[in-house]
Amino acid sequence: MKTNVLLLLAAASTLSGCGAAGRLANVGRAPKFTAAEPMTAPYLERSIGTRTAPDRSIGASAPAMVAAAPPAQSASLFRTGAGAFFRDQRAARVGDILTIRVNIADKADIGNNTSRSRTGSENSGVAALLGVENLITKVLPGDNDPSSLVKSNSTSQNSGSGTSSRSETINMTLAAVVTDVLPNGNLMVRGRQEVRVNFEMRELIVSGVVRPEDIARDNSIRHSQIAEARISYGGRGQLTDAQQARWGQQIYDALFPF
Structure with a gap:
């Protein structure tokens, strides 16, 4: 058990040490922005009023970098994307x-109050039982009364409250x-x-x-x-x-x- 606790402490210290090292490296620097996640969007046909010249920056020596040509444009005013x-x-x-x-x-706002109490008392004895009560005085030391052999009292109380x-x-x-x-x-x-x-x-x-x-x-x-x-x-x-x-x-x- 002690070995496991020591291993947990060592692992926690190592991880926290790495976190402390990262914080020390960022002392005096503002937090960095999170990189934007890539978004998926379907292709939409451009409006016929927006025409761009063909891209001639890519030479013939690099045909693999040429993007696939978009579908042919239509002249409809109700096409998707217009x-x-x-x-x-x-x-x-x-x-x-x-x-x-x-x-x-x-x-x-939440409030709870609970209160519980309980009291119990028990008395039992055997005044006469076929002469067996006479054996009690021989087994138990002192002066014992068979009519009051067992006597118990118990009290239990519990209270609780909570507020949120x-x-x-x-x-x-x-x-x-x-x-x-x-x-x-x-x-x-x-x-x-x-x-x-x-x-x-x-x-x-x-x-x-x-x-x-x-x-x-x-x-x-x-x-x-x-x-x-x-x-x-x-x-x-x-x-x-x-x-x-x-x-x-x-x-x-x-x-x-x-």
Whole structure:
């Protein structure tokens, strides 16, 4: 048992040491932005009013680097990707962007009081039992009365109380990208927003499933209309490090059994 505890302490010290080394390397530096994740988007035909000259920067010596030619353009005003008057401009396909409004104002107060008490008393004896009561005086020392052989009293009392109070307020807006379209037409969305002020990075991450019918006319949706929503709002930097306990104290709290 002691060997296992020592191994856990050694492993925790090694990991925390690596984390400390990384923090020392970033002393005096602002947190780095997270690399943008690759997004999947279908090809959309450009408007016939936007024409670009062919790219002649790639020579004949590198034919493998030439991108595949897009499909031939049509002259229809109602083709996919054109700025049509009658097409719904709300997000509906993979790669489309919609706005998510996060307005969280939660408050909860929970109180619990429990009280329990119990009292018991037992008296038992044998005044006469076929002469067996006479053997009791021979077996047990002292002057014993067979009519009061067993006597017990017990008292138990328990009381408990608990109170929980929580209040959260988040008001933010961010843009999310449709990452997938489910077979029933619902949209998988994911959005990430990072804001760096001096040496503190604040990030907001939202993901979940959206019904196209819930998207408003301005191509926005409330966070309460997102199913399987995962909302993460936090930060990293000097202020966040100052609010956390040191790694030694965290290891002590995790391993100390009392």
